[in-house]
Amino acid sequence: MANPESGNQTVVTEFILLGFGNLPELRFFLFLLFLFIYVVTVAGNLLIIALVVVDRHLHTPMYFFLGNLSCLEICYSSTILPRLLAGLLTRDRTISIPGCLTQYYFFGFLAAAECYLLAAMSYDRYLAICKPLRYATLMNGRSCLQLSVAMWLSSSLAIDITIFLMQRLDFCGPNEIDHFFCDFLPIIKLTCDDTRMMELVTTALAAVCTLPPFLITLATYVCIITTILRIPSTTGKRKAFSTCSSHLIVVSVFYGAIMIVYLLPKTDTLRDLNKVFSIFYTVLTPLVNPLVYSLRNREVKAAWGKVAPKFSV
Numbered sequence: 001m002a003n004p005e006s007g008n009q010t011v012v013t014e015f016i017l018l019g020f021g022n023l024p025e026l027r028f029f030l031f032l033l034f035l036f037i038y039v040v041t042v043a044g045n046l047l048i049i050a051l052v053v054v055d056r057h058l059h060t061p062m063y064f065f066l067g068n069l070s071c072l073e074i075c076y077s078s079t080i081l082p083r084l085l086a087g088l089l090t091r092d093r094t095i096s097i098p099g100c101l102t103q104y105y106f107f108g109f110l111a112a113a114e115c116y117l118l119a120a121m122s123y124d125r126y127l128a129i130c131k132p133l134r135y136a137t138l139m140n141g142r143s144c145l146q147l148s149v150a151m152w153l154s155s156s157l158a159i160d161i162t163i164f165l166m167q168r169l170d171f172c173g174p175n176e177i178d179h180f181f182c183d184f185l186p187i188i189k190l191t192c193d194d195t196r197m198m199e200l201v202t203t204a205l206a207a208v209c210t211l212p213p214f215l216i217t218l219a220t221y222v223c224i225i226t227t228i229l230r231i232p233s234t235t236g237k238r239k240a241f242s243t244c245s246s247h248l249i250v251v252s253v254f255y256g257a258i259m260i261v262y263l264l265p266k267t268d269t270l271r272d273l274n275k276v277f278s279i280f281y282t283v284l285t286p287l288v289n290p291l292v293y294s295l296r297n298r299e300v301k302a303a304w305g306k307v308a309p310k311f312s313v
Helices: 024-054 061-090 097-130 141-166 184-188 196-230 234-262 268-296 298-312
Strands: 002-004 010-012 014-017 094-096
Touching: 014 097, 024 061, 024 268, 024 298, 061 097, 061 141, 061 268, 094 097, 097 141, 097 184, 097 196, 097 234, 097 268, 141 184, 141 196, 184 196, 196 234, 234 268
Parallel strands: none
Antiparallel strands: 002 010, 014 094
16 A cells, blocks of 8 residues: 655555466465465474474484474464465455564574574584584583574574664555565565665675575585595495485575575576575475475484374374
């Protein structure tokens, strides 16, 4: 909605998330698809959290971080999918400016936290495979707690600064966001203020939140793969790689989609495909997490084997 003011300017009070409005014939199908994904995502991640809490064999640093990741993925998908589902069901695609900034706040906060958390999980696997004799000393309960607290606080600080700057913007032009959720670039395109300084600050903050965790993750996996290749027996290589293959799949999907959306040149073709690629890291990564860890992890499957009979009674 745009309210007229003095002169030729108007004050925008809400945005319109265009989403998948250009595919009206697929509206009902998309609603059922995203609803199914959301239900499976929440149920699967809740199951992993429950298994990590209940099974003593999963009370290790690796599964402490996995429980954190599952909790994060539930919040992550809940930030975006309920609003998308409501828009598909009711055809009401409007969202207030405070509501849009709130959605972006939680999206940015959780996305940054996931970068740090994936790096922490990579470091944990690095110590377990490359420094096994020092693993228990370096990755104890205190270390896990400190890493977790630092991760959440760092993510919050970065997005707090960005939101503080965005709250000072005035919107007085078009109010249509060509996306299915409120992201930084689509929002600032609608402001009538000069955003060059804010874009510079936000880019620097985004680099701090994504580049170091990515480099840490990359470096640890180079060391992990190098160490695994030095193991003489095939069985030993397979066992070592099985402990980190699930995490490597999640990392590849998450960072691969982010790089395509935010780093590649904004050509007309890629701009049209941004929504599709955005689905990978906002919708599919939270879904992939429980599926990958439950299907490829022996300890998780063993824990489920103990718990499942109790539900069938």
